[in-house]
Amino acid sequence: MSKRTASSTSFGSSNTPLAKRTSLNAYFPSTTGPPKPPSPLVSSDPLTDRSSTFIAHAAPCTNHTQAQTLQNYVRNLRSTTHPVECTHEIMAYRCMGLKPGKTGLDSEDDWKVEINGDDDGEKGGSTIIKQVLTQEGGVDVAIVVSRLYGGVMLGPVRFNHIRACASQALSRLLSAQNLSNLLSRLSSLDAEIASHSSSPTKAPAKDQYVGLDEAKAERLVTAREKRLELLVKKRRQEEEELWREVERQEAEENSEPVEQPAVAGEVKEAEDGSVDANEEEEALARAVEDEAGAQGGGFLPEEAGAVDAESKEVAGQAGLANGK
Known part of the structure; x- marks a missing residue:
């Protein structure tokens, strides 16, 4: 086996923005074909070594069926990097699943990590992809690494190529998912800002975030927050x-005295004075009568009449005095 040189292995540019890469759907000649995997579907750059080409595709996955869907989709894919059916379509997935008899509502122990794969003739290939998923934190993800055999056996170095492609595809998928979450967060923040703004704000354009990369989206989210x-x-x-201000006004209203009309006040004062005078007259008259009654028992009838006349005269004088 010939020794691989640095120039014989190449990665395509990894700096191409995700939004500018052509969608894989464009390579299907018609709408008919195998079922499509969940989006986003991303790919690595092709890696070529001595006529063998490797390329990885990654997509969200929650079960074995979705992983097989991705594998079958890639197998039938025809593109510049996947022009014909490849020799091997190496697949592996890692996702969270419920344990038998569990509902997922009790505790985290109801869940288990399910990891599986298919070598598709490249013995040990899926093990490398499973290692990438585990070591780089890929959860609910499936990866398919395609190898187009060029006629020259590569030996163990082929596993390095499988690892490199799988790692790049996983990194791009995680970035795409994070970008999607950031864009959703931006839309939510725009709505909240509009609801708190005192002045009417212009509704954001639907395409204002098109072409936004992950770094810019993160800065925008921070600024919006x-x-x-x-x-x-x-x-x-x-x-x-x-x-x-409301409490101050209420306090002022409660502290102000209630003013009565002037006429009503004068009438009340006059009535109060009249009542006091009548009470004094009645009290004085009762006192005179009591005194006369107490003394009248030892008098003669004519003397009693004189006392009675005197008491009436005193009472009359008292009434005149109070009436002044």
Whole structure:
């Protein structure tokens, strides 16, 4: 076996933005064909070594059936990097699954990690992909590494190529999923900012985030979160000031004395004075009568009449005095 030189193995450029790469769906001649795997579906750059070409495809996966769907889809794929049916379509997947008899509602122990693969004639190939998935944290992911055999046996180095392609495809899939989550977060933040803004804001264009890469999306999310935080703080301060103003006005209203009309006050004062005068007259008259009654028992009838006349005269004078 000839020794591989550095120039005989090449990776395509890994700096190509994900959004600018051609969709794999464009390579199907018609809408008929094998079922498509869940999106996003990403691929690695092709790697060529002594006429053998390796390329990996990765997609979300939650069970064995979806992993087989991806494998069959890639097997029938025709593109510049996958022009014919390849010699091997090496597949492996790693996903979370429920243990038998479990519902997933009790605890984390209800779940298990399911990992499996298919060498498709390349013995030990799926083991390499499973190692990549485990070591790089791939969960609910399936990867298919295609190898187009060029007639020259590569030996153990072929496993390095399988690992490199699988790792690059997984990294791109995780980035694509993260970008999708960031774009969803941006849309949610835009809606929240509009609801907290005091002035009407222009609705964001539907295509304003098209072509946005992961790094820019992360910066935008951070900026939007800070803006929303300031708007929420400002709204809270405005509400607190409003409540303080309401409480101040209520306190002022409760502390103001109730003023009575002037005419009503004068009438009440006159009535009070009249009542006091009548009470004094009645009390004085009772006192005179009591005194006369107490003394009248030892008098003669004519003397009693004189006392009675005197008491009436005193009572009359008291009434005149109070009437002044």
